[in-house]
Amino acid sequence: MTGRFWAALSRLRLFNLRYLRAHPARTVLCLSVVTVSATLIVAVIGIYGSVGGSVQRLSERVAGDADLEVTGRTDAGLDPSALREISRTEGVRVAVPLVRSPVDVEGERVLLFGTDASALELGSDLSAVVRDTSRPAADRTPDQAAANGSVLLGPALADRVAGREVIDIESMTGEHSTVPVGGTVTGGSAGRVNDGAYVVAPLRLAQDLSGLGARLESVLVLADPGTDTADLRRRLTQELGPQAFVADPAFRADQADDATAMVRNITLLVAMMALAVAGFLIFNTMNMAAVERRGEMASLRALGARQRPIMRDFLAEAVVLALLGAALGSVLGYAVADAAVGSLPPAITDSVNASIELAMPGSAVPAAVVACLGAGVLASWLAARRVSRVRPVEAMRPADPMDLAEGRTAGRTWALVGALLLFVAAMVVAAAFDDARAYGSGALFLLAVIVLGYALVEPLCRATSRTAARFGAVGQLAASSVDRAPRRVWATGMTVCLAVAIGAATTGASQNAVDAASANVSTLSQTEFVVQRSPADVLPVRPLLPATFGRQLAAIHGVNRVTAGQFTYLNLDEGRALLQGISGPSNSTAYQLADPEAQRALLAGSGAVVSRTFAKEHGLAKGDVLTLPTARGEQRVRVADVVDYVSVDAGLVAISLHRLTEWFGPDGASYYEVEVAHGANVASAREGIEHLVREQPYRVNVLTGHESVDATKSAVRQMGALALVLQWVIAAVAALALLNTLMLSVVERRRELGILRALGCGRRYIRRMILAEAAAVSLVGGGAGIVVGTALQYLSTEVMSEVLALDIPFRVTPAALALAVGAILVAMAGAWPPARRAGRLDVIQAIGYE
Structure with missing residues (x-):
């Protein structure tokens, strides 16, 4: 077993990795698009996972070893009698009263914490803060603070209110208080709680400052050793009645995840679509590589190499590219998420009481690695299968790198049946689910389009050839090139098609959602003025x-x-x-x-x-x-x-x-x-x-009804902004795919281009021929993409209507069509570098190229 492993490793180094090094431009292009896809996946999961992750992190740093948390049904909190009832319940070792409420300090939203000495039992960072503030090193102890009615500030507030003896605190219930500052919290745990953006006060003072009166925000429960937590939760629920909500201390993180689930799922779906485009690029690259290495593979077969090891080696090459791309993309995705977390729209961040910081979920990098590996292996499997079956005699003749040889009629028939089944599956998923699972119908629909494109490869190539022929004499030569490489044209055209379709569908569905949301809240425009303390772009829940x-x-x-x-x-x-x-x-x-x-x-x-x-x-x-x-x-x-x-x-x-x-x-x-x-x-x-x-x-905002409606529209656009950015990334990926394919086409046709140059064709003529081919592929693929994108927009709109439980009318928007045209132009721009390279070919070297 070990010997076979080292033998496979040697073959990978001698044949596959050497080939990658010998073609750096191609390798870099292929690696770049995989990296971009991995970056998007990691960034999307990291950005939206950071909301729930930050809340989870804060809950852990506050709750520590607590087994349960009892809170009120709303922000109004719990009656103080609940603390006594919880303490008397069998199985409860310690019940810790807690105030954790957002307040405004000098115009900045921070958290107010209030508890008593029982918090030392939690073993959390909050416990350490309570313990550290009672040491002589602090400016004043909690007892002194209580006696003077003063508060202690977290380290993040130290510079903001440096030298102040009193600060203004505004509660979410409307109370305004001026309280003395007793000092700054110190110690190693001080900066870990909510990034240091907090105020600590004795429990009774914290209740007053938060507007709770005698009530508590929550009670953290530590159970006796050996107590069944689920049973204790059930008994507490029965004992306290409907006034209390008993849950795991991490319940706020689940609520934060629910608040971002819709946006996260839509954006992640767009990122996975980008991965599909990347898969096409890998498919193109590996098929071209298979043709260039026919002789090498045939020689290995003649020397006794078996089909299966050759296929495994070829797949291993794709695995290396996928792993490298996933590794680079993970690093870049982490950086993108870190930069974007601070720019999340207030409509998302204001609904959670935590300082949002990067909290990359553990699933982000594995998800990117698995997705890239899956796309790389699936996209290169066909090429690996074909190259492993090359016979020495077949290698002596030239072949179309994308030749649709034996069995193509049967293959197209099966592809047509498969496409129909996938379309039906997409419709079933859209109709059967009314939650996030329904978004899977979009991926099934795109997969059906890809398979259908394979079944219709000949009509698509004929359309591309006829389109190219309309560009005059150079178009006739471009059309002949299209006819000789139908599958290459199909793969490139489908890449452009997918990029345009995703862009048109995403833009159109997003605009439909914005229009529906605007119509939904348009009744507010009948109001002359809306007066509220919260900013215009967030829901006025508080203060x-x-x-x-x-x-x-x-x-x-x-x-x-x-x-x-x-x-x-x-x-x-x-x-x-x-x-x-x-x-x-x-x-x-x-x-x-x-x-x-x-x-x-x-x-x-x-x-x-x-x-x-x-x-x-x-x-x-x-x-x-x-x-x-x-x-x-x-x-x-x-x-x-x-x-x-x-x-x-x-x-x-x-x-x-x-x-x-x-x-x-x-x-x-x-x-x-x-x-x-x-x-x-x-x-x-x-x-x-x-x-x-x-x-x-305190600050109060006065809005007109129209301004309130516009703010809602802006909030909806902000939540979909990342998905709209991703679609331009996908258009750029399509341009890379076209660049890569045409560059490979130039390399493959060096002899043909050299002969044309020898016969008198100028450099400009050669460039125009390559550009004519690219224009034909982009126009046909883009036109198909507009049709597919419109259908995908309709499906997405229907799914969003069910998931959001909101009537979203389907309309083809001018913005979606404009973006589709823009994506086509971006893809065509990717043809300029290979066209320029073709025009610069040396005639003597090109004619001698094998």
Whole structure:
């Protein structure tokens, strides 16, 4: 076994690696496209995995050895009696009260931590922070801080508020406090908790600063040794009732993953499509290499080499390229993810209470390696199979590198059947699933297109040949070249087709989604002004504005009506849902899309309007009874209507504001809709609103209804921005594929080109001939790509409609067609270097080339 291994290694070094070194340009091009594909895969997984990974990392650094975490159903937290009940439960060793709440410190969003001495039992970084701050080295101990009502700052805030004796802290519930600074947290663990961006306070002070009052944000539970955690979780759930949500401390990471799943899956699908284009380049390269090495392989066969070792050696060459590309791509992908994590859109980052830092999932690099290896081996298998079957006699005659010889009719028939089956499979997957699995239908569809292209290789090549012939005399020569190498033309044309199709489909589907989201929230444009504390490009979940602020708005001259609304997140066993409270007639989506009877039931507190996503997840329909777990026990409300609503979590539940504050709390509003009286001066009313805003001790944003709609559209575009960038990368990959194929074509036809030069063809004529061939391939492949891309856009739009539970109409957008034309031009640009090289061929050397 060892002898065979070393023999195979020697053959790989002597024949395969030497060949790669002898053709550096070809090797670098092939390696580059594999590297790009691996980079995209690692970057996509790293970027979106960092959201959940950062939350997971923070949970571990706070919870430490905790087995369970008990938290409130919403941000309102837990009643303090829950701590006593948890402590008395059999199997609980330690119950650690905790405040972990986002607050604004001098305009910067950070975390506020509050706990007591029991946190030392957690064995976490937070425990170390609590322990280190009690040492004499600290400016003041926690006891001193408690006595003086002061807080301790994390190291990331030290420079920002250096020398300050007091700081301003704004809670998410609307309270504004000025507190003394007791010092800066020191110690080795200080910078590891939330990247040092936090404030530590004694438990009671932290409750006040966070707006919780006497309530707790959560309780961390350490179980007795040998206790069954699942059983303890069940007993705690029964003991505490519906007011509490009992889960593993990592539940926030799962919620963060759910919030990014949609964007991550779409973007990753585009990255995998780029890998398919890379596979075509490997296919092209390996087939050309097989032709160039026919004599070498035939000689090995004549010397007694068997077919199987030759095939394995050829595949090993592809494996080497794939592994090198995956290794380089992993390094570059890590760098890209690191640079992009800080640029994630606020619509994603604001929904998690953690400092987002690069947290590369362990699956990123293995996924890239497996994907690149799979693409490399599958793409080169046909070439390896063909070259291993070369007989010495056959090697004496020249052959078309992409010759469709024996059995091609049967092969095309089987390909046609396979394409039909794949198309059917794509439709079945799209219809059978309404979650992330449905996105697999797009990959099946593209695979069906590839197989169909193989079945229709002769008609496609005839179309390419006729297109080339229209370019005059140079086109006639280009057409003859196309006719002699049908499979090479097919592979290159399909590469361009896929690049254009992916670009057109991604752009079109993204624009359709933006248009649908815009139409979904367009009701907000009927509102004169929306007043909220959160920025325009994030959902106004927090911070809250006090109820008194709404009354002050209503007192402004020219204001006819002020409608308060509040958003909060509701923790459910099936996932986190968005909860909305509405105080009166509103222009918000959930209210406006509901029928009049449902609107009346909602405001009366007897009904709820839910999104299609929520209804789908919970098996609800109009008229059903919805049970909500609250601090006041389980509350039942009738589903008055089911509407479309754009959300990234487990959907929306809209109820009356007084029910929300009664069942969940706290009082206040995330936003106020301001309606100006008929005939009143809108500019004067705005001036009055902005004057009131300037008097507040915190920042308040005043938006028009149209600005609010535009902000939603911008947020949707931001979430799909990476996928749109990837499609241009794919277009560049297609240009590389065309460059590589035409460069190989020039090398293969050096003798033919030399003879043409000897017969009087000028350098410019030769360049125009190569460019005519490239133009024909790009135009036919691009035209097919527009057709395929339109069909793929339709399929993607239907899938997104089901997955997002949102009606997304299909429309062919001008932007998608413009991008498709741009991709064709990029692919054609890849033909210039080989055309230039062909024009510079030395006549004597070219005629003597073998």
